[in-house]
Amino acid sequence: MPRPQTPGGVERSRLRSLAAAFTSLTAMIATSLVAGPASADSAAGPCALARTGAHHSEGVDSWNAAYSRPQGRLDAVMVFLSFPDSAPDATPDELAADYFPDTSGFFRRASYGRFELRAHPVRTWVKMPRASGAYGIERDWDPGLRTKYLSDAVKAADSRVDFSRYDIVYLIADPDAPGVDSDATKVVNFARPLLADGSALRRIVTVFEQHPPDRNVLAHETGHVFDLPDLYKRPQDGKGDWDTHVGDWDLMGSQFGLAPEPFGWHKWKLGWLDRHQVGCVRRGGTSLHSLTPLTAPAAAPGADDGERLLVVRTGEAAALALEVRENRGNDSGTCTRGVLVYRVRSGAASGGGPMEVLDGHPRTSACRESSVYPPLADAPLGVGERMTDRASGVAVEVLGTDSSGRWTVKVTRP
Numbered sequence: 001m002p003r004p005q006t007p008g009g010v011e012r013s014r015l016r017s018l019a020a021a022f023t024s025l026t027a028m029i030a031t032s033l034v035a036g037p038a039s040a041d042s043a044a045g046p047c048a049l050a051r052t053g054a055h056h057s058e059g060v061d062s063w064n065a066a067y068s069r070p071q072g073r074l075d076a077v078m079v080f081l082s083f084p085d086s087a088p089d090a091t092p093d094e095l096a097a098d099y100f101p102d103t104s105g106f107f108r109r110a111s112y113g114r115f116e117l118r119a120h121p122v123r124t125w126v127k128m129p130r131a132s133g134a135y136g137i138e139r140d141w142d143p144g145l146r147t148k149y150l151s152d153a154v155k156a157a158d159s160r161v162d163f164s165r166y167d168i169v170y171l172i173a174d175p176d177a178p179g180v181d182s183d184a185t186k187v188v189n190f191a192r193p194l195l196a197d198g199s200a201l202r203r204i205v206t207v208f209e210q211h212p213p214d215r216n217v218l219a220h221e222t223g224h225v226f227d228l229p230d231l232y233k234r235p236q237d238g239k240g241d242w243d244t245h246v247g248d249w250d251l252m253g254s255q256f257g258l259a260p261e262p263f264g265w266h267k268w269k270l271g272w273l274d275r276h277q278v279g280c281v282r283r284g285g286t287s288l289h290s291l292t293p294l295t296a297p298a299a300a301p302g303a304d305d306g307e308r309l310l311v312v313r314t315g316e317a318a319a320l321a322l323e324v325r326e327n328r329g330n331d332s333g334t335c336t337r338g339v340l341v342y343r344v345r346s347g348a349a350s351g352g353g354p355m356e357v358l359d360g361h362p363r364t365s366a367c368r369e370s371s372v373y374p375p376l377a378d379a380p381l382g383v384g385e386r387m388t389d390r391a392s393g394v395a396v397e398v399l400g401t402d403s404s405g406r407w408t409v410k411v412t413r414p
Contacts, residue, residue: 312411
């Protein structure tokens with residue numbers, strides 16, 4: 001496991017094969033990646049959807065080894081970039097505090113303590129050779145200008161950072177530079193890995209957020225580093241509502257969401273839920289299930305933690321997922337609670353609707369003052385409520401809760 005450098009950095013050798021490495025940047029695409037090798041997970045179970053060739057596929061039967069898996073400890077370097085046309089108003093330490101320890105805490109809670117993200121800020125500004133406006137920084141970035149930005153940034157930082165020591169690279173631009181556009185924050189993937197200090201950089205998180213930044217924005221972008229897709233719906237013309245697929249549920253839908261806890265399906269994918277915590281409905285008929293709330297603390301070692309995710313396989317690449325969401329932990333901001341039901345499609349690419357929350361209360365809304373999409377803020381079913389998924393015919397009814405806090409759900413499958 002990589003370990004941090006001495007604070008402030010030490011002189012390092014220049015990037016190996018730098019010219020050849022950056023030639024590969026011309027083939028770089030910000031939202032796609034050549035599929036990496038799969039690492040099979042035989043313990044996934046019969047309700048696991050197969051990983052497909054879709055970008056950030058929601059398949060959970062194997063792991064794409066091209067991505068770091070967030071288990072144990074991962075180390076991230078934070079490089080702060082300034083520009084010759086602007087003197088920074090904030091210090092690197094102030095900007096680092098915008099993101100950490102909050103981002104580490106988010107993942108610690110979401111993973112039940114199974115994953116630790118450690119940040120290592122370079123505590124001085126790294127000066128870029130060109131003015132901020134020279135790079136044309138914007139959401140849909142010109143690939144050539146983006147290549148220039150990344151090339152300059154890595155070369156400028158190389159004397160202070162040994163990239164081989166880190167699992168994740170965050171490049172954080174001076175938020176007050178005139179050419180910086182906060183809408184350009186994203187993960188940049190390389191069609192061919194970039195070699196830096198003998199290490200293959202497969203992706204870099206480019207951060208252009210204002211100070212202070214959007215809530216949970218770095219956790220959202222880091223989710224992409226772990227092969228999680230965008231769950232929002234991007235309108236064709238860039239106008240309209242982006243949050244109709246999942247609303248506030250899961251930060252991969254919106255970093256502003258009131259209930260940003262990752263879906264149980266994502267926890268399964270990342271290895272934060274074990275097979276015994278995932279229930280599976282394979283046959284037709286009616287069955288009863290007891291669900292532990294997703295944000296409940298992990299049970300003591302050796303104790304029965306119960307199932308936190310229930311999966312109903314509805315097709316070769318489709319499933320219905322059920323989980324209990326309550327207003328605690330990462331979801332402490334939500335105003336509703338209950339059994340959340342959503343569809344999963346492993347063949348849908350990032351941004352193409354791989355998940356869709358089913359609205360348990362289609363005629364009402366909730367959390368109007370703070371929700372990113374109030375019509376789905378009250379999507380969970382309460383005790384005594386029922387819904388039927390029209391696409392699959394699967395019916396879900398919430399029967400009650402017990403003294404341990406678990407919810408009893410009845411599932412009827414045609």
